[in-house]
Amino acid sequence: MTAPSQGGDTGVRDQVLSFMKDRTRSAAARDAEAREMPPARPPVSFADLPEHHQIVTQASAGDQLGIDNPFFRSHAGSAGATTMVGNRELANFASYDYLGMNRHAEVRQAAVQAVERYGISASASRVVAGERPVHGELEEALASFYGVEAAVVFVSGYLTNVTAIASLIGPQDIVIHDEFIHNSALTGAKLSGAHRRFFKHNDMEDLDRVLHSVAGRHRRALVIVEGVYSMDGDVADLPRLLDLRSRHGFWLMVDEAHSLGVLGRTGRGTAEHFGCRATDVDIWMGTLSKTTASCGGYIAGSKALVSILKAQAGGFVYSVGLAPALAASAAKSLEIIARDPDRVERMRANGRYFHDAARRHGLDTGLSIGASVTPVIVGDSIRAAQLSNDLQDAGINVMPIIHPAVPEGQARLRFFITSEHTSDQLDFAVAQTAEKLQSLVDRNFGIQSVDVAELLARMAVKG
Ligand SMILES: Cc1ncc(COP(=O)(O)O)c(C=O)c1O
Numbered sequence: 001m002t003a004p005s006q007g008g009d010t011g012v013r014d015q016v017l018s019f020m021k022d023r024t025r026s027a028a029a030r031d032a033e034a035r036e037m038p039p040a041r042p043p044v045s046f047a048d049l050p051e052h053h054q055i056v057t058q059a060s061a062g063d064q065l066g067i068d069n070p071f072f073r074s075h076a077g078s079a080g081a082t083t084m085v086g087n088r089e090l091a092n093f094a095s096y097d098y099l100g101m102n103r104h105a106e107v108r109q110a111a112v113q114a115v116e117r118y119g120i121s122a123s124a125s126r127v128v129a130g131e132r133p134v135h136g137e138l139e140e141a142l143a144s145f146y147g148v149e150a151a152v153v154f155v156s157g158y159l160t161n162v163t164a165i166a167s168l169i170g171p172q173d174i175v176i177h178d179e180f181i182h183n184s185a186l187t188g189a190k191l192s193g194a195h196r197r198f199f200k201h202n203d204m205e206d207l208d209r210v211l212h213s214v215a216g217r218h219r220r221a222l223v224i225v226e227g228v229y230s231m232d233g234d235v236a237d238l239p240r241l242l243d244l245r246s247r248h249g250f251w252l253m254v255d256e257a258h259s260l261g262v263l264g265r266t267g268r269g270t271a272e273h274f275g276c277r278a279t280d281v282d283i284w285m286g287t288l289s290k291t292t293a294s295c296g297g298y299i300a301g302s303k304a305l306v307s308i309l310k311a312q313a314g315g316f317v318y319s320v321g322l323a324p325a326l327a328a329s330a331a332k333s334l335e336i337i338a339r340d341p342d343r344v345e346r347m348r349a350n351g352r353y354f355h356d357a358a359r360r361h362g363l364d365t366g367l368s369i370g371a372s373v374t375p376v377i378v379g380d381s382i383r384a385a386q387l388s389n390d391l392q393d394a395g396i397n398v399m400p401i402i403h404p405a406v407p408e409g410q411a412r413l414r415f416f417i418t419s420e421h422t423s424d425q426l427d428f429a430v431a432q433t434a435e436k437l438q439s440l441v442d443r444n445f446g447i448q449s450v451d452v453a454e455l456l457a458r459m460a461v462k463g
Pocket residue numbers: 156157158159161182184226230255257258287288289290295296297
């Protein structure tokens with residue numbers, strides 16, 4: 001038997017000593033370096049950021065031009081075909097509540113009952129906090145409404161696009177989207193790290209060209225369009241998209257935020273509108289905040305797609321489950337839409353009525369087909385903001401949409417039309433819009449008529 005090697009013990013001790021010396025030396029060296037560094041500066045204040053200066057400048061320019069800020073107005077009571085601002089009731093064209101579910105007694109009751117039974121919050125991610133029966137009921141109702149295998153709901157429509165897109169594709173893939181696609185889909189595409197191309201709005205020849213130009217270069221391709229486009233109110237050409245899909249082999253994703261409960265005789269969306277098979281679209285996406293008067297978003301499609309998202313999508317796995325009351329109100333709304341398609345027809349009739357009347361009055365409704373969304377294109381952002389304020393004074397609530405939400409020079413008022421609007425409200429809105437817009441045009445009110453040098457001088461004096 002040999003004695004334990006003294007040499008071994010010495011080696012260990014030497015290593016420990018040398019390590020300690022190194023640590024001491026490097027700590028001392030670090031101190032010396034720190035002494036030579038310039039004194040620490042506080043972080044840049046958010047107030048000094050160029051982004052903040054831009055906001056302040058815009059607000060100040062609005063003040064100087066005497067244009068009230070039309071955004072973030074406080075409303076008393078619920079949004080519907082009318083709304084209360086201060087103590088005035090206005091005809092409301094700025095609510096997503098296309099089918100009047102926000103004030104529907106059964107929808108409200110479903111929400112109240114869910115609160116009483118399940119509380120306010122889902123309390124954590126459904127993965128860990130478990131399900132409430134309303135989650136499954138809503139998902140089954142969505143899948144059956146579309147006639148597809150399965151659906152999954154998320155806490156926000158915006159988040160649904162971001163997390164679903166980012167979890168289905170990656171850097172080896174390509175996203176090709178309509179140039180007018182919603183910011184949420186764009187953000188999801190950017191986050192995914194996939195290559196990105198866009199095609200001209202609703203231009204299937206251009207999409208075909210883009211598809212040919214990228215053919216064979218990527219692992220997978222995802223094409224994203226909207227059912228009813230949110231800013232323009234026209235509809236993606238689903239039959240031609242499906243034809244391209246069968247030739248080029250991409251996944252097709254349709255965002256139905258403004259088309260669920262809107263398009264098709266019974267409100268089943270873009271597929272019903274065109275008489276296409278819903279199962280031919282790979283990914284149906286939509287929000288619960290429009291015709292179902294709730295909050296949240298969904299993806300509907302195959303069982304495999306839904307099981308991937310339930311396992312992989314960060315916005316599902318790591319985010320709280322949809323609040324039970326929101327799930328219950330959306331499920332009840334869907335049930336009402338399914339049993340009362342007349343409500344859908346009323347909304348569509350109102351949409352057409354408003355659209356046709358607006359055109360007869362010489363208003364520019366752009367590409368809108370006259371369903372849920374009809375813009376009145378004004379061009380100039382300042383003119384659009386003032387027109388919204390003038391209409392507010394006349395008793396009409398409608399919001400301006402300005403750059404960057406739409407391209408420069410394409411500012412507009414966006415009218416959301418619902419099943420609950422009366423023909424008097426629609427006639428009044430069209431007549432007032434035409435009259436107030438004409439008055440602004442006659443006065444040449446807009447960015448062209450602003451003396452920018454004088455405005456800047458006034459802003460400088462004000463500080
Ligand atoms: C086309 C489209 N997709 C997604 C969203 C996001 O939905 P939500 O507002 O419900 O989060 C919107 C919002 O209006 C939208 O217009």
